[in-house]
């Protein structure tokens with residue numbers, strides 16, 4: 001016997017219509033690449049998303065055709081999120097931080113038909129448009145007057161001129177909720193990038209999961225600042241979650257430096273912000289010397305790479321802001337776990353709470369996890385045993401776009417490539433990415449542990465730990481450090497800083513001081529590049 005409930009597909013268009021109807025006056029504020037601050041509302045954004053849908057219907061596009069964006073976080077990008085997916089096309093968010101050749105490769109692989117871009121990327125578009133034969137329509141996200149007379153890109157139109165003639169009324173098509181909605185390629189540190197193809201169903205379920213109180217806890221009382229780019233796994237789903245809950249949205253555009261982010265948080269009463277650790281490093285480095293304070297910010301979601309405990313303490317102790325340490329991946333839409341305390345833990349002393357809060361956290365309902373040994377046997381949830389982390393759930397990929405890389409699943413589970421422990425309360429902690437683990441004489445050293453300790457040293461701005469060849473131990477840890485401007489610290493002092501914090505054999509063998517650590521297209525340290533750079537490094541112990 002089936003239940004007698006209405007069978008209504010979970011479609012992305014319903015999110016923006018809900019926001020327009022129930023939170024029509026809630027604001028969407030964007031720092032534009034033009035430099036000014038733009039203000040709109042969900043009501044207006046929904047009307048313009050319908051114009052986008054009508055404009056797309058006017059082009060010769062099929063259901064599921066890809067419409068690409070190369071854009072910062074802003075209201076036009078937000079309108080495309082709903083206009084493109086809602087009308088049955090696939091929103092393909094391109095990462096502008098990739099090398100031009102990679103962008104070309106991805107556009108051709110995805111067979112994008114339309115490409116909408118911010119004017120800051122015009123030079124990039126000029127360089128690549130002739131190499132992208134599938135793209136038939138180029139749209140610059142600006143007013144008609146902002147478009148130079150001769151852009152050199154054939155048929156280029158401005159977004160405003162393109163949507164203006166179209167009606168703000170539109171009957172969103174109803175279709176199978178399992179239809180493709182958006183596409184995001186992984187940055188592809190090894191091999192070619194691969195596409196994660198999200199569906200309407202997975203996106204709406206992910207938005208529900210992300211909005212839960214023990215996840216990101218989104219509500220109509222929030223003012224949300226996604227610093228994480230809309231081209232990086234849909235800004236962790238925040239545009240959808242904000243529309244679902246009616247939260248105010250604040251978009252930073254291209255200004256991601258500490259000063260600009262701080263000013264926006266203060267000016268727009270931001271209560272919740274989200275981004276990778278490197279962004280918050282910039283923010284804290286801007287605030288500390290000037291003695292600045294937050295007036296409204298109460299929590300910040302930090303993920304994408306391990307958040308150093310020193311950063312969690314700094315936010316909490318100096319600014320009264322709770323860090324929600326979160327873990328996920330492109331292949332997981334991206335939310336997997338978020339770290340929030342349970343009832344009994346709230347009574348613990350601060351140090352014991354901190355020991356929990358530095359972990360990557362508990363699974364959001366909708367994500368199943370397990371850790372396994374190299375033979376695939378499940379390991380206990382005791383907070384000690386560490387193994388390969390596997391996940392499954394309705395917002396985790398079943399395969400990559402166009403079947404690239406074959407079937408990624410093992411008995412229905414997706415291997416994350418991360419190594420983790422899970423404790424008896426279900427708190428997961430990443431010890432490493434499997435390819436970053438340092439294998440010293442048959443024992444594993446967690447590069448994240450070593451980095452976290454270095455990051456707590458007052459003279460250290462950024463630290464990466466990599467394995468370097470060693471004749472006796474196979475690999476030994478080398479600590480690569482960027483010092484804070486004007487700060488002094490010696491190799492010996494840094495190594496002595498590890499005394500009593502880790503076992504002696506886990507202390508790095510050497511320290512290399514550098515001006516900068518290479519960051520990838522999603523703001524993560526590129527340890528592959530570092531390993532290449534230091535492959536001939538002679539350790540003093542070798």
Ligand code: ADP
Nearest residue numbers: 186187303304305306326327328329330430433
């Ligand atoms: P990429 O394209 O670089 O793979 P993703 O955003 O998909 O980009 O990266 C996912 C990976 O990032 C995870 O598998 C994990 O290794 C790392 N990661 C994400 N969040 C965290 C976190 N909170 N702590 C440690 N590692 C993290």
